Amino acid sequence: MILKKIGWLTAIMVLLNFGLVCTIEAKTLTVLDTENGEMPNSISDNSSATFSDEYEGEIGMALKITLVWKADDKPWGWTGVSNPKRSWAEFDKLCFDAYNPTDEMLSLSLTIRDMPASQGKPFDEKFVLKPGKNEIEIELSGAKSSDGHEIDFAKLVSWAFTGVGDNFKEPKIFYVSNIRLATSDEVKKGSGKKETKKKVKKKEVKKAEKKTVKKAAKKSSGKTTPVINIENGENLVNISENSEAKISTDFEDEIGEAYKITLAWKAADKPWGWAGMGSPKGSWAEYNMFKFDAYNSGKELLTISLQLRDMPASQGAAFTSNFVLQPGKNEVVIELAGAKCGDGHELDLSKLTMWCFTAAGETIKEPKTFYITNIRLEE
Numbered sequence: 001m002i003l004k005k006i007g008w009l010t011a012i013m014v015l016l017n018f019g020l021v022c023t024i025e026a027k028t029l030t031v032l033d034t035e036n037g038e039m040p041n042s043i044s045d046n047s048s049a050t051f052s053d054e055y056e057g058e059i060g061m062a063l064k065i066t067l068v069w070k071a072d073d074k075p076w077g078w079t080g081v082s083n084p085k086r087s088w089a090e091f092d093k094l095c096f097d098a099y100n101p102t103d104e105m106l107s108l109s110l111t112i113r114d115m116p117a118s119q120g121k122p123f124d125e126k127f128v129l130k131p132g133k134n135e136i137e138i139e140l141s142g143a144k145s146s147d148g149h150e151i152d153f154a155k156l157v158s159w160a161f162t163g164v165g166d167n168f169k170e171p172k173i174f175y176v177s178n179i180r181l182a183t184s185d186e187v188k189k190g191s192g193k194k195e196t197k198k199k200v201k202k203k204e205v206k207k208a209e210k211k212t213v214k215k216a217a218k219k220s221s222g223k224t225t226p227v228i229n230i231e232n233g234e235n236l237v238n239i240s241e242n243s244e245a246k247i248s249t250d251f252e253d254e255i256g257e258a259y260k261i262t263l264a265w266k267a268a269d270k271p272w273g274w275a276g277m278g279s280p281k282g283s284w285a286e287y288n289m290f291k292f293d294a295y296n297s298g299k300e301l302l303t304i305s306l307q308l309r310d311m312p313a314s315q316g317a318a319f320t321s322n323f324v325l326q327p328g329k330n331e332v333v334i335e336l337a338g339a340k341c342g343d344g345h346e347l348d349l350s351k352l353t354m355w356c357f358t359a360a361g362e363t364i365k366e367p368k369t370f371y372i373t374n375i376r377l378e379e
Contacts (some may be wrong), residue, residue, distance in 0.1 A: 027183040029086060031094070031159075034063055034177060040079050042158060044070045046171075047077040055175055058133045059097040062177035067108075067163035068170065073269070075360065077168055078111065080160025088153035091181035092141040099175040100129035105324055106174060107303035109162045109362065110138055114145075114152045121147040124162075124362040128301060128324055129174055140181075146365055165272060165360025166305060166320045169342045225287070227355075227375040228277060230257055236275050238356055240266045242367075243273040251295045251371055254329050258295065258373035263304075263359045264366070273364055274307065276356020284349040287377035288337035295371040296325035302370060306334050307358045310341075310348040317342030320358075325370055336377075 032038050040049050040063070052064035067077040100106050106129040113122040123143045127136050143151045163172060228234050236245040236259060248260035263273040296302050302325040309318045319341045321334045339347040357372065 027090070029091060029181040031084070031179040031181055032063075032081065034061060034179075039063075040081055040160075042082040042160060043079045044077045046070060047079055049079045052175060055099045055101070055133075059099050059175060059177045062097075062099065062175040064173065064175055065161060066171045066173050067161070067168055068172070069168055075166070075168065075271075076162060076164040078160040078162040080111070080158060080162075082158045084156050084159065088140065088156060088181055091153070091183055092139065093182045094138045094140060094179070095182050096136055096179040097177045098129050098134040098136055100131050100134065101173060101175070103131050105130055105322065106172060107163075107167070107322055107324065108174070109164070110159065111162045111362075112143070112151060112159045113157045114155050115157060120149060121145040123151045126301065126303065126363065128303065146362060164362065166307065166318065166342065166358070167322055169317065169320075223287075223379045224291075224376045225282075227280070227290070227377060230259065230373060235259070236261070236277060238278050238354060239275045240273045242266060243275055245275040248371065251297070255293045255295050255371060255373050258293075258371040260369060260371055261357060262367045262369045263357070263364045264368070265364060271362075271365065272358060272360035274356040274358035276307075276354060276358075278354050280352050280355065284336070284352060284377055287349070287379055288335065289378040290334040290336055290375075291378055292332055292375040293373050294325050294330040294332055296327050296330065297369060297371070299327055301326060302368060303359070303363065304370065305358050305360075306355070308339070308347060308349075308355045309353045310351045311353060316345060319347045 032040065034051065037051075039051075043049055044067075046068045047070075048066045050064050051061060053061055054064065055062060063079075065079045067079065069075045070077055094110065108127055108129065110125045110127065111122045112124075114120075123145050125138050125143075127138065129136075140151075140153065143153075145151060161176065228236070230247060233247070235247060239245055240263075242264040243262060243266075245259050245261045247257060249257055250260060251258065259275075261275045263275065265271045266273055290306060303322055304325060305320050305322050307318045307320050310316075319339045321339075323332050323334065325332075336347075336349060339349075341347055359368065
């Protein structure tokens with residue numbers, strides 16, 4: 001009799017454990033079935049998407065996506081799907097695996113529309129691909145478009161991976177696979193343990209930034225020179241319309257006196273902004289690093305670019321290097337040695353005509369503010 005009771009209890013416990021695992025296991029839906037040859041049907045001019053097994057060992061068979069400007073007056077590109085076959089209303093996350101084959105972080109967006117562009121704005125969520133393999137998870141629950149309306153996931157008209165601004169004047173390549181919708185954290189098969197997925201992880205970005213700083217520090221001889229002297233009241237003077245820069249003590253305890261920079265679109269047909277200086281007083285040729293301290297007062301990652309020119313825009317492209325500001329304090333290092341411009345020519349650091357912090361696209365349709373100080377060059 002006792003053995004029978006033990007047997008029944010064991011059976012009940014097994015069923016309960018099975019039920020518990022089933023309740024937490026993710027409900028998923030494949031968004032783009034690349035394994036069966038499904039391809040994006042919405043690709044901007046000059047961009048492309050093809051199947052590739054170049055990084056099959058890391059992320060399996062993937063879409064090799066190349067994003068580049070649609071045109072000189074349309075500095076953006078996209079790859080995605082128009083009129084998705086299934087409703088997304090039951091799901092609260094979009095997940096995918098990605099591979100960045102470069103040595104630099106790549107800032108992209110997931111753009112989702114529930115109405116034509118002529119009728120309303122999209123939901124636009126930034127994410128950053130670190131070099132190598134990435135597992136990305138983007139929250140969809142409560143998603144709002146830039147005009148404030150909540151996205152109706154039962155009536156989607158399109159979704160796409162997009163790239164905007166100077167960084168995409170030259171083609172940028174990345175790989176994406178296993179694009180899927182989910183309702184809860186994915187579970188390792190048979191283990192019942194939750195598998196932690198990487199969102200646009202601030203810790204990872206911070207880690208990567210720290211590695212960059214550490215690596216650069218080893219090369220440094222310690223010789224530095226200020227680029228601009230905030231202690232003497234010197235201010236940024238090359239500022240686009242609707243953007244601004246002023247000296248501030250808002251976060252003096254964290255980074256000292258700093259330039260409070262607010263970047264916003266110059267105009268509706270010119271979706272970029274900048275703040276910087278004209279020709280430097282001296283040559284930068286003897287230095288190989290551009291360094292500064294920064295503070296991001298927001299709660300989200302902020303992607304900004306440093307732009308340098310050695311000739312007028314009408315004569316050649318600029319050197320552009322993206323960097324990501326995590327919330328709070330940041331120490332940023334940008335390598336100048338061997339810097340090349342968008343048209344391929346090597347930047348002449350002895351003949352700079354301007355430098356600035358710049359951003360483009362939906363990120364700064366609404367003004368974005370950050371703080372910069374201790375801007376310096378180092379060998």
